[in-house]
Amino acid sequence: MDLTTFHSLMGGPLRSALTVLVSALLVTVVAIGVHRVGLSLLTRLANGRPFTTTVTRVAFRSSQLCVIIFGLRMVLAGAPDDTPGLVAMSHLANVALIVGLTWLAMQCIQSLSITISEINPVDAVDNIRARRLITQARVLTRSAHAVVVMLGISFVLLTLPGARQIGASLLASAGVAGLVAGIAARPVLGNFIAGLQIAFSQPIRIDDVLIVNGEWGKVEEIKGTYVVVRVWDERRLIVPLQWFIENPFENWTHSSSMLHGTVFLWLDFSIPLEPLRAELKRICEAAPQWDGRACTVVAFDANERAMRVRFLVSAENSDEVFALRYLVREQMLAFITANYPHGLPRVRATHDPISVQAMQAENDSAPSMLHKA
Structure with a gap:
């Protein structure tokens, strides 16, 4: 390689790549600083509000990642066109930003559920309202997480070059695939819908005392597809959500804990x-x-x-x-x-004189009958 070629490379793609790399490092440092300052200001402005305090703690990493990726995306948007791998890096940054925003949304939803649990403790004497709110928050949180994940995956697929072709292929086979998927996913969809019914109608709540199939226990956790019932001897019953919609059971604390x-x-x-x-x-x-x-x-x-x-x-x-x-x-x-x-209960027996005399007469006549024989 001669000197002219080396200078042309240094002045072209290689120089652009170095510029982008240095800019990315500087933007990352600045983004971390801006993120910390922003959270500090938000915490002061919140003045001890429960949700803001919780979300700044729970969503710290996800929000930091989003700020950094957003800064890197701005660097790539202003990079020269001759930067090596610019298209691939831009696409990767877009995907990473979608994943980061999805994670941030899930953490914000989780923060709301945690805040409701902290504001409404279940260890109070009259905890009916607290258990109702916590049950709704946990079930709806899991449902919202599922929706957010599905939206995130959808946006990621839209950034792929062949996403439209994949979508067209799926639509072409929607008749058979939809029938098969509907049959296969019926229990999952049934439990998902049952979870929404339980969240709003609330036949059961967190910490409710139930009799399930003859077993006494407390509702320990309500998951996305099943309920964990803690039995008195520390065993756990895993019961599908749909079972509580389709079968009768006893709830000792539905209207009152007394x-x-x-x-x-x-x-x-x-x-x-x-x-x-x-x-x-x-x-x-x-x-x-x-x-x-x-x-x-x-x-x-x-x-x-x-x-x-x-x-x-x-x-x-x-x-x-x-x-x-x-x-x-x-x-x-x-x-x-x-x-x-x-x-205490006793067993009584009656004394019948006539029956006793008849038995004695029968016993007295037995030897004479044997003698005659």
Whole structure:
């Protein structure tokens, strides 16, 4: 390579590439500085507002990436036409900007959900409103994430040179492919629609107490396609969202977290109920779980052997009503055993004199019959 050729290269594409590279480095540094200053000003102007504080924390990386890519895109837009690989780098910057904006939108949506959860804690005594809002926020957040991702992928595909040809091919086979995709994606679409129904109609909410297929548990998480129910023994039930739309189930905390608890005991007919009522009142007044609403004893049922006595108590939530039921059952059994030992169910037998005499006569005649034989 002679000196003239070297100077021509230095004055042409190579010089343009070096200029773009140096400009990109400078713009990256400036973009990082501008991003930090902008977030600091935004935090001060927000004056402690929950959403702004959360979004500046959650969307820090995604917003920084968008600012940097936007600066690089401006550098490439002003680069000389003879810069090597300018078209490919411009296309890559466009795709990266779309991905960054998609990530930023998802982080902003997630920040909104986190803000709602922080403003409405579920550990309050009356948390019906908080659980309703958190359930709606989480389900709608996942649905919004899916929509944003689909839009981002669509915009990326539009930047590809062959996107129109791919779209035309897909439209040509839409008849068969649509039928196959509809059949294959029916469970997914069904759960997606069920998630929207649950978000608005709310048959279940976060931290609701449910009876699902005979299992007692709490709603721990509502995902995009299924619900996680935490059973009392720390097991997890994974239930599809659509199941809650199509099947009946028990929700103990749908309208209120306060519950009634019942304890049933089979007792003998001879036991008086008034001492049991006094003892139940004493137990409830001494129990920290009792909320003072219900404390009754009634003969709920009876059969030919015993009566079924119901002890009704109440508490503020499901955990406390379970603990109160265990306490009432244990102390009532101890009270009955100590003071009325005959009060537990017994099996009675009757003595019929005529039947006994007939059996004795039959036994007396048996040896004589054998002697004659």
